[in-house]
Amino acid sequence: MSSATLAFDRVAKEFPGVKALDDVSFAVNAGSIHALMGENGAGKSTLLKILSGAYTPTGGSLVIGGQPCVFHDTADALAAGVAVIYQELHLVPEMSVAENLFLGHLPQRLGIVDRRALAAAARKQLELIGEAIDPWTKLGRLPLAQRQMVEIAKALTRGARIIAFDEPTSSLSDREVRRLFTIIRDLRARGCTVLYVSHRMEEIFELCDRITILRDGRHVETSELANLTRDAVVQRMVGRKLADIYNYTPRPGAGGGLAVEGLAGPGLAEPCSFAAEAGEIFGFFGLVGAGRSELMRLIYGAAAKTAGRVTVAGREVAVASPRDAIQSGIVLCPEDRKKEGIVPVRSVLENTNLSARRRKARGGMLIDETWEQANARERVDQLRVRTPSLQQLIRNLSGGNQQKVILGRWLSETVKVILLDEPTRGIDVGAKSEIYTIMQNLAKSGVCVIVVSSELPEVLGVSDRIAVMRQGKIAAIVNRADATEEQLLKLALPLETARAS
Template identity: 55%
Template sequence: MGGRRPASAAADADQRHGHHPRHLSRPAGPGSGGVTALLEYAGVGKVFPGVVALDGVSFTVAGGEIRALIGENGAGKSTLLKILSGQYQPDSGTLLVDGVARRFAAPRDSRDAGIAIIHQELQLAPDLSVAENLMLGALPGRFGLVDRRALRRQALAVLERLGEPIDPDSRLGDLPIGRRQMVEIGRALLRDARVIAFDEPTSSLSARETTRLMAIIRQLRAEGRAIIYVSHRMEEVFALADSATVLRDGRHVFDAAPVGPDDEGRLLSAMAGRTIADIYDWRARASGDMAIALDAITGPGVTAPVTLSVARGEILGFFGLVGAGRSELFRLVFGAVPPASGAVAVGGAPLRPGDPRAAIAAGLALCPEDRKEEGIVPLASVRENVALAWRNRAGATPLLQDRAEKAASTDRIAQMRVKTASPEVAISTLSGGNQQKAIIARWLMADARVLLLDEPTRGIDVGARQEIYAHMYRFAEAGGAILFASSDMPEVLGVADRIVVMREGAISGIVARGDATPERLLRLALPDADAAAPHRMSA
């Protein structure tokens, strides 16, 4: 199984990076016994103008194996999947399916070879029905007429196989993201895909949806399919994967099989040359005066009054299951949604409720969870996105503020180390981590004093995470206050000074850093926490 590479390429890459891939046997299971791997990358290379995206990458995936593919953004993971899907063709090396060399000229060739990619951004038609999406490209019928009965029957069969109670006639766009993802998996099953790649599949899922997805993936493995699993979430890798391949700068630098939590340090080091302590690098800070206070806030999604205060220099984490009310609370505090009751004070001054402009003027800033839909203007430049909030505060005419805006936004882009070819390129061309840094740069440019960060590192690689954490620490050390929501428990435990746990629209506990453990946070976050959480603290 894992990590077979041409001897010369392996030696060159390993000498350059100081890592030595372990050459491993296949795990026991449907893909064991010396059979040909279902999928093999053999010395695959891909070059774009001025960039070596892949350099002699080699690994295999057997039937009945889940192989995690991990690495920072830009490591080459997406390029490997695009070669597998037929979007790109390799410049060197070979892709083998069932031991046969294949070169896919187009996505249809890949699908016909029994390969399916479950993309992070789902490739579905939201205005069509569930059944139509499942059978897209192969609708039953004759003479251009769709056989609706057959369509519904076949759709129900695959939905039943997935264990999903979804009405096949419902409009796909009306479904939550987790069920839409199941529809895409259903499409792969209808095509009888034997190789299935999942690209960051849980980035927008709730805990329950993630658990359900993992059960489906394990079932696919039990059926003898070869699974590639791309994720930045190491806990998912340890829970699911039989093996892991690490990419770094387009090269295959490390393998592990079996893979488990004991490998985390080695995997992170292989990915980025960093240790776990390096990534979080938490340090004690002296708290200052009160920066923001919430008094009995309620509103849509927040069912019980929330009262708490955050000091200058403090980082307050919010943990809970998806739907617990964290995002809803942040919108109420910022004024994006008017609160039903309660008040917010910034620096001791009351904030006019339901007025984001007043919030910005008071030094309050919100980085929303869905940065693509709510955080950026995709077609605008990086500079224009960074300057959005500053323009509202500047009050000058466009002619007078243009030079100052350009200089200030360029400085903030450099300060946040936003990787961009130019401040004038569209922000949509940047990676997720760099988009997030640009959003934070926007609020720093607007002299924000309190940051509301909602899932600030969702879908971002470990290197970009470390940079964002470093900026958070610097902001707090300069006297700013941060409230950040995250469903990543290690992140909350590693970054926050205190942790607010929310459940079903209410605070179920506030835990000091020294008292926080994974078990305690889970007891407070789960629906049955009343019976299981005797150490609850008052808000």
């Protein structure tokens, strides 16, 4: 089955300001299950998107069966026998299982769907993966695990010989995971090449033959899994020197700050408690989906809490909405800057003054133009926002400068606690360093700074203390001096035993 051999040859993918993949080369043997691991942001998703044709590499190429090829869209990839099965499935819930299986190439006669042929073909495909589902069942009625099976069957109907899985077990029960593994092993037995992306170390060691580890968009190692220990893999995922861009300086904590007691609500598995001092930078690390953003939104009043108390500087605050939070001195820079942070079609000036102008308005209603100009000018200068004018639309600025405008929005208020959710995501290194400096200075001036980050070096580089979240709860709180990348990552990885069905 040499035709299914897959190799990446010096693959590179550059986005404006960010090198997501840099010169990545490795080979995947035919008829093997190949693990792909790396931290968040290491380049796994980018690699999968290149494999699926969603991205075109800016350098290098894929080699399939000895032939170099570059996919320009997902149809190219399908034609070459490549299928990528994502966490969020690409199926139509309102349509039947059969129709989903043959979406885009339904058997037809003169444009009319041949339902008999469709049912027969669908039944055959479902048998192949050992699923006894009525092909006319509406897909939306199936449990998630079975939908995933349908997705796999769909890939096989397309004649896929190379199948990549992106975190396939994250929403499956233990028993369903067993089923999935049986099917994946079966695929291997039939000579398919499987690329398996997961954060779950035990799954990797149980299922896979070989492993490739990525870090910062670079290839670190490809080897037989038998040659590696779990600790060795973690160490290779994180092993790097901390660059000196964090500008960390020790500061004395000043007491007060933010205290959260028994806060519960959507996205949290159990009530969360922690206390961060004024003048402290308190990090939150965890994998995507561990409940960090949800916790921040609860503190900020953007989601409704079901229980718990929040105190700022020793006084309990009643926060039922972001407006209440701002009045209590709590502010949030949201995770998704474009969707939740900026108002893209409005100017830098308006985005800066979006919140504080309410307090500054004359009679509570009339805009104070003089203050608006002066404040926006002051923030732009203070934070070195690079913009041709205050009237420039914010969507024309780079990500880093947009983030600085949002920070400026909050510096216009009296801030006691600032919640920064992934403050440097998608921002180039230079701007990152500037934002770290701003954070340090905020802490120095007595603000309690809470930083959520998926990047280990970042959270280690900036924080005085770090809370690690795992599966909707705070797993541990670690002091800066005691924290190592290995330890934090181990704390953040899901416990296999916690996933009993």
